[in-house]
Amino acid sequence: MFRFVVHRLRWLARVPGLPQLFDAALLAWTGLAHPARLAAMQEIEKRALALPGVRLRTHRLGGTEFARGPRELGHLHGNGLLDLRVGRAQRDALVAAGHAEPHHVFTESGWISFWVRCEADVPAALTLLTAAARA
């Protein structure tokens, strides 16, 4: 469903508020069907805010954005998909090592994607977030 919307209905993201509505629906589903994932997402948010200078913003394509100053580090979608901007060099190394996947839409960019599924994924997600802050 998420893949279909992101790949086939991407043009709908131009409608103001629609990405946020879609993300809210994703989050509602996560809370209902995957409570462990929701708990992990909350933990990532809490621990990300403890990183120096990191604050939350609303992401233009839905989800919670992590930013430091004016720069976006990444964002967490309502279904637990964490997208991070780590730069091309780190991206190649992280993907090659199997620590992350290429970004789910912009596969050749300096972005990566990481699925948060349970509490066990939290340390890895924070390591990647720290890598994004270094980039």
Place this chain on the structure above:
Amino acid sequence: MSEPPATSPPRRLLPLVVGMLAANLVSAALFFGVKLLLDHPTDPGNRALAVPSLFLVPLVGGLVAAWCWRRLQPTLGDCLIHALTTTLLGLAGAAIFIQEGAVCLVIAAPALYVMFLAGTLLGRIWFRPSDPHLRLSILPLLALLTYGEATQRTDEMGVVTDEILIHAPPAKVWPHVLAFPEVPDAPDYWIFRLGLPYPTETTNGGDFVGADRQCKFSDGIVIKEKVAEFVPNERLTFDIVEQPTHPEAYGHITLHRGRFELRDNHDGTTTLIGTSWYTLHVRPLWYFDLWTSDMTRAVHLRVMRHVQRLAES
């Protein structure tokens, strides 16, 4: 900038309840305020412009709640639970204070919840105590948008068509299309069981254009119709001359016309085609039309299956 500590648990209850009440009160004020501004005093039957978007109103409510909850620093899970509680509170209020029907509440609930949640999620970040930009100005802008959306919309007529195959020739099907006795079956569609009136019987005042018809529904509802087209064994079209006043339908929908067509398959069978035309007054249209199409289909099939049983017996 560091975050101030979240409010301690015993002190969370008051702002939480205040947020829930404020969200519902502001939503109700916005809904009825826009409704009042748009109602047609000289034409109370025309409610086409009078129902504000049920996407925008809960979005505003969610932002209001998030502003009241800003010092609680709600997590994603908190937002999910508090948005649910607030939505249920609003639905209970609608049932008690404006006697909204159970079916309407069930249909509206998912849209209200998701939009309220979206507002809460946006607001919990926009209104964080550490954020230097307090974006309260978004609220009057959204209220204006709610008003503007209602004034700019145009009515669109919806059409639902269904067909079934009847193992009888058109001449045997036709009399049962004109009128049929009470449908003995209990309703099998879940929304009928929840309280949506379902068709039980149809009477016919004459075999000519202009004749009165009555379609009787459960709960004593009678929809008065007038024959607009009468082609024996082929087509019966009727206009709805009096709208139902049941709380599940009143003000939300205008029924325009219905039609039965009989297509002779020349093998002793008939394809019975039922069509209904209506205009929905609730928004967003795409969301409510999904439900309306499904319910109209259930009404069609209940009647057409009864006609099928009578014609094939």
